[in-house]
Amino acid sequence: MxxxxxxxxxxxxxxxxxxxxxxxxxxxxxxxxxxxxxxxxxxxxxxxxxxxxxxxxxxxxxxxxxxxxxxxxxxxxxxxxxxxxxxxxxxxxxxxxxxxxxxxxxxxxxxxxxxxxxxxxxxxEVRPSLPGMIGQSEAIQKAYELAKLVAGRETTVLLTGETGTGKEIVARAIHELSPRKKQAFVAVNCAAIPEALLEAELFGHVRGAFTGAVQSRLGRIHVAQGGTLFLDEVGELPLSMQAKLLRFLQNGEVQRLGSSDVYRVDVRVICATNMQLLGQVRAKQFREDLYYRLAVFPIDLPPLRERNGDIALLAEHFLREFCEEAGVGAKRLTPAALGALEQKRWNGNVRELQHVLERAFILSGNSNEVCAQHVQMGNEMGEVREV
CATH class of the missing domain: 3.40.50.2300 (Response regulator)
Structure with missing residues (x-):
């Protein structure tokens, strides 16, 4: 009725x-x-x-x-x-x-x-989520609340958590809720750039600064002028680059490689790492003074296994996105499929869940259901690929 x-x-x-x-x-x-x-x-x-x-x-x-x-x-x-x-x-x-x-x-x-x-x-006290964020568990809502509180400030934020917990998504959400939201959000994966190129990538270079520098180029810090600079995997920075980053955080000045000119740059810095940086400090692999510059407002993102009830919400969200992207009608996740998802440990966290669901969606073909068999096959395909 x-x-x-x-x-x-x-x-x-x-x-x-x-x-x-x-x-x-x-x-x-x-x-x-x-x-x-x-x-x-x-x-x-x-x-x-x-x-x-x-x-x-x-x-x-x-x-x-x-x-x-x-x-x-x-x-x-x-x-x-x-x-x-x-x-x-x-x-x-x-x-x-x-x-x-x-x-x-x-x-x-x-x-x-x-x-x-x-x-x-x-x-x-039903709290709204952050832009792009999905989850109602107490663990993730605590992190979201901290992110919302700091978004309107200029405070440097350090996001910690296992790989795949959504650190960049939270960084983007903080940017979108900040006064800088109409300016650039520039993300740099510090682990993906060779050490020899990292300084030029971050600070820029002038023509002829090194072999192959055929023209001058602004660094990623300069590109983020007025906006937010997101340094992912900041724990991977070599010690030599840590010193240069610390100097920038202290005085807000950028000097391009091969140039004596100094430029002032106004950016808000958000960093992320899956490492225990204090352990890196004790091991002399990370500068203590830089750590305290970055960890002004730390936010730890919980692993998916600690987010009770969020797997169903995330799974439905991803499945709906895949259907929309493929231009097909809505698909239903069967109770058995959802049960299979909820029983998995998800060491790769939200990113792994997304990938397993994408494979299960493809394997479901023209069916209007994603069943447990599709989920199991999608999971096994990922395990084979990761070996």
Whole structure:
């Protein structure tokens, strides 16, 4: 039975989340609900709905009984466990026109109770995520909250965590939330540039500075003028380059290789590493003074195995992206496939999950489902490639 939008909020304005894999059905219900509710948000499936609730505090949820990814009853149970006072009701996209379905039942709670629910929504502290970020676990939300707090500052940030935990994504999100968001975000992978070329890459060079320097070139630091410089794998910097980076952080000046001219550059610096830099300091592999310059505001990103409940959200997100990129209809991740994903340890973290799902998506061919066999094959293909 569907719920009546008007009785959902009584006589006052509210907000509702509509979850259905049927876009036209969602649209029609949203149109019917808009007048009574004031604001309606849409989710394309169960996992998407769970993610939306982190970003979109609302008064209640309408769940299509025919969700494309998860069982609607299970989704409702998860919502009620996390938000005990939130009203959850069902609609059925197969049984009626959206307008008829919205008006079909008077099963919603009384207006007085719903007003109490709305008041409690504010007390549940459902925090919006960062741009591009997905996850509602306590572990990742703590990191996101720190990132949001520091985004508006000029403070140097050090992102730590295992490979594949999303450090560059968080760095980009900090940039997007900062006053520098309209300026450049320049990412440099310090581990991917040969030591002999690293100084020229970061600081630039003039023509003739070294063999092959046929023309002058600005360094990546200079290119980031006014914006954000992201130094990934900063722990891989050789000691000689660490000294030059420290000097830049101290005085904000850049001197191109082969030139005596000095330029002042205004950039915000964010660094990332999968190393234990203090251990590197003790081993004399990383300068202590540089470490304290970089680690003004450290943020540690948890591994995926510690992010309870986030695998389903991430999997649904990646699968939806792959479908959109390929121009195909929505695919459903079967419960067995989701179970297989949740049982894996994910040493490669979010990046590994994304790659396994991409292979599983391709292996699913024209099917509208990604099943456990596709996930298993995608995982095995990755293990063969990594040997």
């Amino acid at each position: 569907a719920a009546t939008a008007q009785s959902f909020v009584g006589t006052s304005q509210g907000r509702i989340l509509i979850a259905s894999g049927n876009a036209e059905f969602r649209r029609q219900i949203a149109m019917q609900a808009a007048g009574a509710l004031g604001q309606a948000e849409e989710a394309v499936g169960g996992a998407h709905a769970l993610a939306k609730l982190v970003q979109f505090p609302c008064d209640g949820v309408l769940l299509d009984r025919n969700l494309p990814d998860l069982d609607a009853e299970e989704v409702a149970q998860m919502i009620r466990q996390k938000y005990p006072r939130m009203e959850v009701q069902f609609v059925d996209s197969r049984t009626a026109e959206a307008e008829q379905d919205v008006r079909a039942s008077e099963n919603w709670e009384a207006a007085e109770e719903m007003r109490e629910v709305k008041a409690n929504v504010k007390c549940q």
